Amino acid sequence: MERENRHIVNDHAPVISISGLFKSFGELPVLQGIDLNLYEGENIAILGKSGSGKSVLIKMIVGLLLPDKGLVTVLGQNVAALNRKALDRLRLHIGFSFQNSALYDSMNVFQNLAFPLTMNVKHLNRLQVTRAVEEALEAVGLRDKIREMPSDLSGGQRKRIGIARTLILKPKIMLYDEPTSGLDPVTSADIIELINLVQSQYHTSSLIITHDLTCAKNTANRIAMLSKGKFSKIGSFDELFVTDDDQLKAFFNYNFLQ
Amino acid sequence: MIHNLKHRINVRFASKGVLFSKKIDEFLCDCSNAFLFVVRFFKEAFTKPFHLNELINQCFDVGLKSLLLISITGFIVGVVFTEQSRPGLVDFGATSWLPSLVCLAIVRALGPLVTALICAGKVGSGIGAELGSMQVTEQIDAMEVSAINPFKYLVVTRVMATTIAIPVLAIYCSFIGLYGSYLNVHEQESSSLISFYQNAFSYISFLDLFAFMLKSVTYGFTIGMVSCYMGYHATQGTRGVGRAANQAVVLTIFLVFIEEFIIVTGINFFRYG
Numbered sequence A: 001m002e003r004e005n006r007h008i009v010n011d012h013a014p015v016i017s018i019s020g021l022f023k024s025f026g027e028l029p030v031l032q033g034i035d036l037n038l039y040e041g042e043n044i045a046i047l048g049k050s051g052s053g054k055s056v057l058i059k060m061i062v063g064l065l066l067p068d069k070g071l072v073t074v075l076g077q078n079v080a081a082l083n084r085k086a087l088d089r090l091r092l093h094i095g096f097s098f099q100n101s102a103l104y105d106s107m108n109v110f111q112n113l114a115f116p117l118t119m120n121v122k123h124l125n126r127l128q129v130t131r132a133v134e135e136a137l138e139a140v141g142l143r144d145k146i147r148e149m150p151s152d153l154s155g156g157q158r159k160r161i162g163i164a165r166t167l168i169l170k171p172k173i174m175l176y177d178e179p180t181s182g183l184d185p186v187t188s189a190d191i192i193e194l195i196n197l198v199q200s201q202y203h204t205s206s207l208i209i210t211h212d213l214t215c216a217k218n219t220a221n222r223i224a225m226l227s228k229g230k231f232s233k234i235g236s237f238d239e240l241f242v243t244d245d246d247q248l249k250a251f252f253n254y255n256f257l258q
Numbered sequence B: 001m002i003h004n005l006k007h008r009i010n011v012r013f014a015s016k017g018v019l020f021s022k023k024i025d026e027f028l029c030d031c032s033n034a035f036l037f038v039v040r041f042f043k044e045a046f047t048k049p050f051h052l053n054e055l056i057n058q059c060f061d062v063g064l065k066s067l068l069l070i071s072i073t074g075f076i077v078g079v080v081f082t083e084q085s086r087p088g089l090v091d092f093g094a095t096s097w098l099p100s101l102v103c104l105a106i107v108r109a110l111g112p113l114v115t116a117l118i119c120a121g122k123v124g125s126g127i128g129a130e131l132g133s134m135q136v137t138e139q140i141d142a143m144e145v146s147a148i149n150p151f152k153y154l155v156v157t158r159v160m161a162t163t164i165a166i167p168v169l170a171i172y173c174s175f176i177g178l179y180g181s182y183l184n185v186h187e188q189e190s191s192s193l194i195s196f197y198q199n200a201f202s203y204i205s206f207l208d209l210f211a212f213m214l215k216s217v218t219y220g221f222t223i224g225m226v227s228c229y230m231g232y233h234a235t236q237g238t239r240g241v242g243r244a245a246n247q248a249v250v251l252t253i254f255l256v257f258i259e260e261f262i263i264v265t266g267i268n269f270f271r272y273g
Helices: A054-061 A084-091 A109-120 A126-139 A155-167 A185-202 A213-219 A237-241 A246-257 B002-015 B022-045 B052-091 B095-136 B139-145 B150-189 B193-201 B206-232 B237-272
Strands: A016-025 A028-038 A043-048 A069-074 A094-097 A173-177 A205-210 A222-227 A230-235
Touching: A016 A054, A028 A054, A028 A230, A043 A054, A043 A213, A054 A069, A054 A173, A054 A205, A094 A155, A094 B139, A109 A126, A109 A155, A126 A155, A126 A185, A155 A185, A173 A185, A185 A205, A185 A213, A205 A213, A222 A237, A230 A237, B022 B150, B022 B206, B052 B095, B052 B150, B095 B139, B095 B150, B095 B193, B095 B206, B095 B237, B139 B150, B150 B193, B150 B206, B206 B237
Parallel strands: A043 A205, A043 A222, A094 A173, A173 A205
Antiparallel strands: A016 A028, A016 A069, A222 A230
8 A cells, every 4th residue: 555655756837836835823923934846646745743734734725824925826826816716716626625524514425515516517417416426426435325414424434525525526636634633543544545546546636734654654755744834854755764853753753653 | 805805904913913902903803804794795795606596595494494483472572562552542542543553663663673683593593503613614614615605605695585584574573463463452342354454554654664674674684694704703613603603693683773773763864854
């Protein structure tokens, strides 16, 4: 299952480019000069302690938060400068898997998946919508849950349905916010396998926010360690593993003890 | 644009440190956010896409949720007001004025007010809690990143639904109240339904009906807007959801009474000059 640790750097422009990014909440600085490029077909895992600003970073990529300073470019477009329509058009190419899945609890699984599709793609008949929903559920291995309500699903199933909901719009970029948090090791392994499957089937580039080293090791081409508002180290798992950085060592040791 | 403006205002307040005192700063920040929320509603309400199915669902939801309560309270208000007013009129031998008095009271004040208070409790708290729960569980963010405008889908439809449904409920409540009054009058004075209604509406002017509709629409808009604002800005988990529902009811009722005062003062200015 371990992913080949090689850097994907190609001649093309990066699908996500972040430069000089700063963000504070009140007087609390969260991000203090972030630079990162995500290339087509690449998976990058962002490691960091709770509260280090990992989720804030991906929320700025998708335009949920605005940066105080710096530039976030997605598929060549400056996210902060886009108007609502342009931002929505860009968001159609980005899949966002939330930490707690964020399934609409008043809708069943079918409606959860059909909702973004019917709202964004006009003139689809019932059969086409059903087929697309079934295809997305098939991809995450939960076709039999189509009529269930989110409250009847387990944590792992909810994560999978959340990923299926993003896949229905066939995104080019996937952003995973803590995909394995709160899951047992077996279910975590299933989610890791699913992340890799999504990349191979849908040819996505992914940013995976996590503090789970197993997840980072098995899904990412590169790993970026976020500490004190900056990336203290970016590289392959092996490069990071032999680091002299005390913080990084502590992080690695803690994960292995766990 | 409004999102950016709101962001800039919040950043400016945060970056300046404490301007007056922390509480006053927060209040001013809330006022500016609430104002931008209302402006955004008017901007989004008249631009495509229009979520008509969701609007119809919400109208039914608002109407059906409150129908039983409105029926019971409307009926009780009609009966009790008639019962309480009778002794005063009996002293002057003017019980024949009872239908007109009750009708004036219901059309000018009680109908819209009772409906608004019931709906603030029933519908307002429901909207505040629903949107609050969606906010804290990131369902609103999930809509946003799926290229669906959650403001348009959740807020615009709910505010429009309360603005449409509450005047209808107020009319219904008024008729139920008058029917309760009729039953009481019929029992005591053996009046017929037709003569009761003819008598009741004889003193109702166009201005009364206009004020009735203006109040109902204003209250409906206020209930929807305040509840959505509180829910949409809920923070701090389940505690925040409870607070959003609670504040939605309290603030709505407070604003409804202020609006009642302003509208009555304005209408009386036209009525009496």
